[in-house]
Amino acid sequence: MATKLPATDVVVIGLGWTGSIVAESMTAAGLNVVAIERGPWRDTATDFPPSYSPDELRYAVRLDLFVRTAQTTLTFRNNPRQTALPVREWGAFLLPNGVGGAGVHWNAETWRFLPSDFVLKTQLTQRYGAKFLPPDMTIQDYGVTYDELEPYYDKFEYLCGTSGTAGNLRGQKQPFGNPFEGPRSRPYPTPAQKQPYGPVLWAEAAKEMGYSPFPQPSGNLSQGYTNPLGVTLGPCTFCGFCERFGCGNYSKASPQITILPVLMRRANFEARTECEVTKINLDNTGKRATGVTYTDSQGREWEQPAEIVFLCAFQMFNVQLLLLSGIGQPYDVNTGEGVIGRNFSYQVTSSAQAFFDNKIFNTFIASGSIGMCIDEFNGDNFDHAPYGFVGGGYIGMVQTNARPIETTPVPPGTPKWGAAWKKAVRDNYLSTILPATHGSCYSYRDCYLDLDPTYKDRFGRPLMRLTFDFHENELKMSQFLTDRLAEIVQKMGPRQIVKLPRTGHCSIVPYQTTHTCGGAIMGIDPKTSALNRYLQSWDVHNLFVTGATNFPQNAGYNPTDTVAALTYWMLDAVHKQYLKNPGPLVHA
Amino acid sequence: MQSVTSPRLREEVGSRAPRGFRVRGKRDPAAAPSARTRPSPRPSPRKRGEGVLSRYPAVERCAIRTLLLAGALLLFGNVGALARDPDKQSFQVIEHGRYMAIAGDCTACHTAKGGQPFAGGGALETPFGTLLAPNITPDLPTGIGSWTDDQFVNAVQNGVGRRSDHLYPAMPYPYYTRMTREDIIAIRAYLDTVEPVQNKVIANQLPFPFNQREAMVGWNLLYFKPGVFKSDPGKSAEWNRGAYLVEGAEHCGLCHTPKNAMGGDENDRAMQGSVLQNWYAPNLTGDRRVGIGDWTTQDIVLYLKTGRNRYDIASGPMAEAVTNSTSHLTDADLRAMAIYLKDQSAGGGGMPQPVSMQDPTMQRGQAIYYDRCAACHTVGGEGIVGLFPRLSGAPLVQQSQATSLIRVVLEGSRAVATNGAPTGPAMPSFAWQLSDPDVAAVVTYIRNSWGNAAPPVAASDVANMRKALLEQP
Ligand SMILES: Cc1cc2nc3c(=O)[nH]c(=O)nc-3n(C[C@H](O)[C@H](O)[C@H](O)COP(=O)(O)OP(=O)(O)OC[C@H]3O[C@@H](n4cnc5c(N)ncnc54)[C@H](O)[C@@H]3O)c2cc1C
């Protein structure tokens, strides 16, 4: 039996990126906020001191910062005809645990989506006709436009101090920036990072081919910066121990580095760590949340009543909590009805490895987001009619790391071990690059999340079941993007290029990205979306859900700038409308 | 939904609070007296102008008051001082007392780590042994609830306890003596409003002969100049206010003025820097190399208010002073302090020759610096404003003794976080990675690079610090 605690105004489930943003905003408004986080407390000073944080074995191989599969996991299958099996060792994506969430160990590639990405269905059907789209594709418009979101993108980027070169300022194209991006109201808060040798050469080659290369927008800062909350960030030192690691240099925008120092000083804020929310409780009408139930590290159960619940537990766990709490109609793949679990999407990445004889790239001079990119083949920036697929992605030479355990580049045909392998690693380590493509993943009727009928977690609750595969449209896109990438790399004069497009079925084993999306999407129709355009549950008006969970489908970019922009957009509606007049913000 | 739009008082869950591990937003240690701790109104409170004199016009009221006062003085002799004392029930007086208690940083010693406010028990390591700060809550048996105001003032100004016993100058009465009776009574008024806590503290933990309080009589004769601060008519009001705070309540010299063998201030070397509790409190004179000669008034104000400025970030005991005291002072008071501090003539600097870059220790130090330090403090030692302190040209780095530097390299350090500068950046500990000669080399290197010059550090200094840090409580 759960013991009932005194009520609070706001409960935040998960103190990661969006949970921190929500808690800061709600405490600033004077409300009492309790954040409940299943993982441990983490702090830059005590958890990521630069004297030991670059420990590849601990963090990148043994995945110290991520949730343990013994704690929670999911089952996976490629299609509804298969039996899903539990993931016992993380692979394709790495799920968060602990204060800061995935914001601790992300790369901080900080992209805005294209204006057309928000009205995707309308855009593609208007341009190519409805028949051009695969019949089982279930893409939708977001219900919010780029122009509406712009101020909130801006807000997140100024919180982070994002380093970049604007390509479009209030409609005016800017040199050296991304000419395809939507208009920005002002420049990036800090200039783009300095680029290492490989990205510089790659950008020269791209330029020669008539493309417009630009520096990737980065949350690894180019210089010192103090954000609007008064927290100071330092310049990135290109340590190359970034994604999968916490930053001890105060250089990677994370909740720890941008928000928590301020939030933790507020007397109306409280974080309860190592406490896992197991249920969102509803009143007897089922239309109002009364708070949450959680289990602490001693296994004791508590009920925390609250007036508003923000579900900020990362895409996967948001969907799980909705399903376990009986909120919203679960998606049924047979009928195509129901919304919780619907429209799961992912990211389709690929690469082209290039071996050189005469160049030393020193690829260990790296940061999570440093590199040069082109955007000619993203979203609907190009005419898809000749190619028979929709979607696209950015292409770039992004130099995230050359950590010694994971980075052993050898050309095809090299023995897999022994003296010859060692020699090949030695010969190629400094002279090999791995530019990549970062492609969209649209949603389909048979890609979804539901509760597994067989496997249970340590609390005896059903695990999430993920049913997902790449569809022909995405595989064609990946081949196309990889070919364009290889053409640019060819210009750099390598000895050998190995193209690695995404092919075949989706495997849960090799790491791809932790950009899982959908499952409780936003929209304008409660029949096809779980949340209204303000991320408010259609069914339970005092429940708001943040995260890539909101995306009807994924664009050819990393998600977090958009995740955060949507969160700020939601918060604005909560402050301006909901607090004054609690109830549904949109009437269906 | 009223409760959401207008925040209500948090219901305390208390220590029974059930959870795995709780991290709570800090409460402001200097928060205004809460409703609960404010004094309840006296049985027959008199509002302004309502009293027995209110029938008379203002001027006459004044005259009558003076007469009454004179009469009282005649009647009660020196107790008559009471008549002039501020009204301890007035909110303004209590609030002023709270402010002065913050300026005096009473909590630094009188609130033990994790203990209740002002309930005493904070340990003070002195070269002569340990002293525990007494309980100064209004608790009758164990606090100062039964003290008269005169006894309180006497303790603060003259270091004489209620039973005419002598206090140790760890209680900075040689500085507090400069505070006015009015301010001290206000502090008393504030302390009367804090929660009384029963906590018996045996203050004197010193070994013989230092536990002989009578010895303090002799000490006082030598080193204690009693007397309230007298303003210097040749200086501005701001300067005088600054002097009053720096030399009085804030007792800056307690740490920053070198001490003689008996623990007395070496007044001819005032503010030239001093070692205490394995830290070095740096030179605050106008010297440009080791003092604050290059800092502007605004730099000083920012440092005291936020704990950081373009040169430096406070850590160690100064971080505590900023957290508990200076960051809560008004801008006007901070400016006054800065103006006074800026007016100190240079001293204690000297012109040491830098250790040559040809010296093998310097070369070893440079190699370590590039590997371990340059990523944050930058190759040129400029640091990053607000995050990683500047080393080149930094006074702190060039003090005559490298105590704080050695300590910080070994132990790491967390800079202060304030509302004005909430980041609170940290430096990691290198004790497990660098040997004694390594630390000596890298500290020697930063003390003698980029135009810096200061005496080199010996491996034995590092070894001693390692030992001291292991032994500290
Ligand atoms: C290795 C890696 C690299 C990445 N790189 C990028 C990048 O370069 N660019 C980009 O845009 N995005 C990147 N991402 C994704 C990015 O980190 C996420 O989009 C972002 O953190 C999502 O924010 P969120 O608030 O939704 O979730 P999170 O920040 O993950 O926070 C969710 C929190 O909820 C907690 N939680 C979950 N369930 C419960 C429960 N039941 N009870 C209590 N607490 C719970 C979790 O422990 C976690 O702390 C990367 C992710 C990873 C893992």
Ligand code: SF4
């Ligand atoms: S690469 Fe830069 S941002 Fe990333 S962890 Fe290292 S210093 Fe921090």
